[in-house]
Amino acid sequence: MSLFLNTTVVNAETWSISSGNIYQNILIIVLVVVMLALLASALMVNKAMRSILRITMPEILKEEQVTKIRKKESRKASWNRLLGLRPISEEQDLIIDHEYDGIKELDNPIPIWFNALFYSTMTFAVVYILIYHVFGWGLNQNQEYAQEMEKAEIAKQEYLAQAANLIDESSVVYDESKVAAGHAVFQANCVACHGGAGEGGIGPNLADRFWLHGGEIKDIFKTVKYGVPDKGMVPWEQTLTPGQIAEVSSYIISIRDTKPANPKEPQGTEVTYATADAKATTADSTKVQ
Numbered sequence: 543m544s545l546f547l548n549t550t551v552v553n554a555e556t557w558s559i560s561s562g563n564i565y566q567n568i569l570i571i572v573l574v575v576v577m578l579a580l581l582a583s584a585l586m587v588n589k590a591m592r593s594i595l596r597i598t599m600p601e602i603l604k605e606e607q608v609t610k611i612r613k614k615e616s617r618k619a620s621w622n623r624l625l626g627l628r629p630i631s632e633e634q635d636l637i638i639d640h641e642y643d644g645i646k647e648l649d650n651p652i653p654i655w656f657n658a659l660f661y662s663t664m665t666f667a668v669v670y671i672l673i674y675h676v677f678g679w680g681l682n683q684n685q686e687y688a689q690e691m692e693k694a695e696i697a698k699q700e701y702l703a704q705a706a707n708l709i710d711e712s713s714v715v716y717d718e719s720k721v722a723a724g725h726a727v728f729q730a731n732c733v734a735c736h737g738g739a740g741e742g743g744i745g746p747n748l749a750d751r752f753w754l755h756g757g758e759i760k761d762i763f764k765t766v767k768y769g770v771p772d773k774g775m776v777p778w779e780q781t782l783t784p785g786q787i788a789e790v791s792s793y794i795i796s797i798r799d800t801k802p803a804n805p806k807e808p809q810g811t812e813v814t815y816a817t818a819d820a821k822a823t824t825a826d827s828t829k830v831q
Contacts, residue, residue, distance in 0.1 A: 625653050706785030711764040714788050716795050724793030727786050731778070740797045742806025745775065749800050754810035757798075762791040 636648040674680045681689065729738070735745035746754060754773075755765045766787050769777030778787060 624655050703785070706788065707783050709763075709784045709788045711760050711767065714759055714763045714791060716759050717788070717792050718796070720789040720792045721796045723786075724789035724791070724796075727782065727790040728793050731782070732790065735775075737802070737806075739800070739802035740794065741802040741804055746809045747806040748794050749797050749802050749805060750808055751798065751812050751814075752808035752810045753813055757813035757815075759791050759795050762794050763787055766791060 633648065636650060638647045638649050640647070674682050728736075728740075732745075735743055736748050737743045740748035742748065746752075751757065753761070755761060755770065765775065766782075767777065767779045767784075769775045771777070782790070
């Protein structure tokens with residue numbers, strides 16, 4: 543009895559395993575069949591599409607070629623109209639009724655581009671006259687010139703103001719045009735020691751030909767700039783700009799031999815100048831050498 547039961551159990555397990563293998567095989571067969579069916583369908587669709595394209599492609603290509611040809615002809619016709627060209631087939635309609643030595647003339651019309659250019663110049667001329675000569679909305683040539691000259695003068699003054707501060711004792715020269723400005727600097731800073739007319743006071747007389755530290759404009763510039771501390775002359779380089787020192791130096795040159803009232807006695811060494819008026823050659827004091 544026991545042996546029969548064991549045999550039954552083993553047969554049941556063997557059957558279940560065999561049944562599982564059968565189901566797997568069936569599933570694999572089904573998948574293979576489905577894949578083959580899909581592949582066959584794809585091949586059929588591809589073949590059908592090729593047949594359709596084979597039939598319709600020539601017509602599509604033909605339409606595209608026709609479209610390109612029409613566009614090309616349209617562009618050519620537009621270009622010919624712009625240039626005023628006429629086809630040779632219409633040449634008989636353009637022949638003028640006279641000829642000379644067998645030569646005939648064609649009555650070709652003026653090209654459109656030439657007419658457009660001609661009328662645009664006329665339109666521009668009318669608009670220009672209205673803007674610049676009738677309503678005065680724009681500046682004419684004289685007004686533009688005056689405006690540019692004003693701008694140039696402003697730029698010149700700015701440059702001179704900057705260049706003036708580049709002067710030092712080696713490049714300064716006498717400039718008569720700076721005398722007035724130098725006089726103002728002198729009155730504001732030098733009168734207390736040298737008098738209102740340069741006649742001298744605490745400091746020496748500046749209106750004669752005697753100098754303690756040199757009487758040329760370069761010497762004067764150097765003396766004003768660095769001062770003479772042991773004589774009580776303070777350095778002015780921290781108070782005055784180089785341009786202002788050059789201006790006051792030109793002013794001091796200009797008052798030489800003016801003989802002011804109540805002059806202080808001469809001090810230092812007399813300086814002999816080459817020029818009759820005892821002044822350096824007039825030059826632009828803003829020029830940097």
